Amino acid sequence: MKNTRTTFLLFCLAAASAAFIWRFEWAPGEPSGGMPGAAGALVSLDPDTVDYLGIQHGGAFIECRRDSKEWEMVRPVSARADSTKIYKIISELERLPRGLPITADERRARSLSLKDYGLDRPRAAVVVRDRTGRRLIRFGGESPLKDAVYVRLDADGDVWATSTNLPGQLPSEAADLRDRRLLRGDPASVNRLEFKRSDGPVNLLSRSAGEWIFQKPVIARADEAKVTQIIRRLFTLEIQRFVSETMSDPVTYGIGADEAALQATIWLDGSAGGETVLFGNALKDDPALMYASVKGASSVYAVPGDLLGALGARFTNLRGKRLYFMDEQSVRHVRIADDKRVLSLALSTNGWRISEPVKLNADDRLVRGMIAGLNRLEIERFVDGAFTNAAAAARASGSITLSSALPAASEPGAPVPAASAFTGAERSLSWRRNGGVTLACFNDDSQCFEIAGGQQDLFLPEPLLYRDRTVLALDPSAVCRIRIAWDGGVQAVERDAGSGAWMSAGPGRVAANEPAVDAVLGLVSYLKAVRFELSGSAGPEAFGLPEGCLSLTLGLTGEEGIQKTLVFGDLAGRSEVYAAVQGQDSVFVLELSALELLLNDLGR
Structure with missing residues (x-):
């Protein structure tokens, strides 16, 4: 019985080998690529266009096809193939050296047959297809000196001796050539x-x-x-x-x-x-x-x-150690509140605006910087356990809300609704300060945490931190009079109504110093503050205002109004000076070069 089973298995193996050779040597409809290859190469092959590889070895019959850049096994199972191993086989085939052929006539003259070269029943066979057609390479036995392997190409009757260890590297079962990565991709x-x-x-x-x-x-x-x-x-x-x-x-x-x-x-x-x-x-x-x-x-x-x-x-x-509210590009509204004040900012078609407690244009760069800062506040540590009384107290001390939707539709100038009136994605951070530590939590997260110090300005509902830094933006053509006054002196020029030329004011009119006048007009056409000063309980006197050391008064025509007066106060450092626009409460800081520009003589 055992001999019968062995005979049967050998018969099946021989049949499989014959079927493989028949399919790729005698099957019609597919051209041969022409063998052998160029000088020095046994197989003519274009590896970049190879899209099929068939292997018979050790009783296994494996077929693989390439779809785009990836190889798939189609027989004996449908599965991903190991592309690296396949490309290595193709590379080995391309590098097979070509020796001298042993023709059929030479074999007959020596009374040798394919069996003597191990090619009557090849130990392995490979079929490869590129853009020019298919190749069938059958590997037989080794040379007597074990320094070469006998190979037969396609239906060619010649036997070639080549130096390679490829037959021993060929997979003998499907698992050897399957992709062992569970996931494919980058x-x-x-x-x-x-x-x-x-x-x-x-x-x-x-x-x-x-x-x-x-x-x-x-x-x-x-x-x-x-x-x-x-x-x-x-x-x-x-x-x-x-x-x-x-x-x-x-x-x-x-x-x-x-x-x-x-x-x-x-x-x-x-x-x-x-x-x-x-x-x-x-x-x-x-x-x-x-x-x-x-x-x-x-x-x-x-x-x-x-x-x-x-x-x-x-x-x-x-979880990371930095806060995250939402995608910064999606934020349309910001609300910062403590137990006394509320600051509300909304994004309009013309940029960010402060809508509470006053209505002012905001500085887009500063608001975006604030949102980025809030979105990256560093977490010092996470507080273990669920919310306690301490966390509840955090909600009552202050809050910051970012929303990706604007307030519910309202008339221009209407008060900003409470946070609950907002639609769309919205997150609120409640906080409480305890000495130098800020305890905080999100409205949709039960985790409480401590925020590292260093960016406490982000928690301040102070509009001056974000208001537009432009303090004067006058149309130079609307300025009809310039008056500069200081302790003990004054100079003034005015535009002649007829010629439009600038002349000294008062009796004995003479032409003004045009470059100096142009410099003043350029200054007031777009004057931006370095920053607004958070005065707290201090009045303007603390900054050398409102009298100031020097004032610039501009007479205006048309829609600009009657006049604007810019007053300069004390120095705010080595290169800055405090200033204010007369009639406005805000104190701001200008570069000292703005003051120095006004010291030029407006006359000839």
Whole structure:
């Protein structure tokens, strides 16, 4: 019985070999590429255009096809192929050296047949196809000196001796040529990641402006290094065993949707949907391995079990140490409040505006900087446990709200509604100061934390921090009179109504110093403050105002009004000076060069 079985197996192997050779040597409809290759090369091959590889070796018959840049195995199983191994085989074929042929006539003259070269039943055969056609390369036995392998090409009757160890490198079973990566793709192109333990909530992260942000279980910044490590671990995970290709019951392996110990889904740039991997039970014969499967496929694999610990990190362990409200580009409204004041800013078609407590144009750059600063406040430490009385008190001391929607529609000039009247995405941070520490929490997150010091101005509902720095923007053609006065002196010029020329004011009119006048007009056409001074309880006298050391009065025509007076006070340092516009409460700081410009003589 045993001899009968052995004979039967040998017969099947011979039949498979004959079928393989028939298919690629005598099958019609596909041209031969022409053998041998160029001088020095046994096989003429264009490796960049190879799209098919067939291998018969050790009783296995393997077929692979290339789709775009990736190789797929189509026989004996439908699966991903190892592109690196395939390209190595193709490269070896291309480099086969060509020796002298042993023709059929020479073999007959020596009373030798293909059997003497091991080519009656080749130990391996390879079919490769490129843009010019297919090649069939059959590998026989070794030369007597073991320094060459006998090869037969296509239907050519010649036998070639070539130097190669390729036959020993060819896969003898499908698993040898399968891609052992669980996931295929570039880790750098991942833009979304979701993972869930069987005993925990869904963790969903997305890539926003180059950063990883948690969307679930709460919105928070993620630890960039830890998330990158998880993604790298997924893409470097190697399959240790191919367990089954026909999974019928995923529960058997613990990889059902409800039983899986861990589920991980990734989305790549340019992909229509995500790919989900399920991880299940440990293998009974090797507890260091666990079952895994790609959702929607019937294959089951065994992968290293330590992955569960690496990918099963809790949300709290992956949370970053900087605050995150929302995507900065989506913010349309900001509300900062303490127990006494409220500052409200809204983005209009013309830029940011302060709408409460006063209505002023805001400096877009400063507001964007404030939003960026709030979105990156450093967390000193997370406070363990659920909310306590301390956290409740934090809500009562102050709050910061960012919203991606403007207030509900209202008439121009109407008061800004409370935070509850806003629609769209909105997050509020409540806070309380305790000495040098700021305790804070988000309205949609039960985690309390301490914010590091150093950026306390971001918590101030002070409009002067964000108002537009433009203090004068006059049309030079509307200025009809310039008067500069200082302690003990005055000079004035005015525009002649007839000629439009600038002349000294008063009796004995003479032409003015045009360059000096133009310099003053240029100054007041777009005068920006370095900053506005937060005076607190101090009056203008604390800055050498309102009298000042020097004043600039501009007589105006048309819509600009009657006149504007700019008053300069004390020095605010070595290169700055305090100033104010007469009739306005704000004190601001100008560069000292603005004052120095007014010391020029306006006369000839």
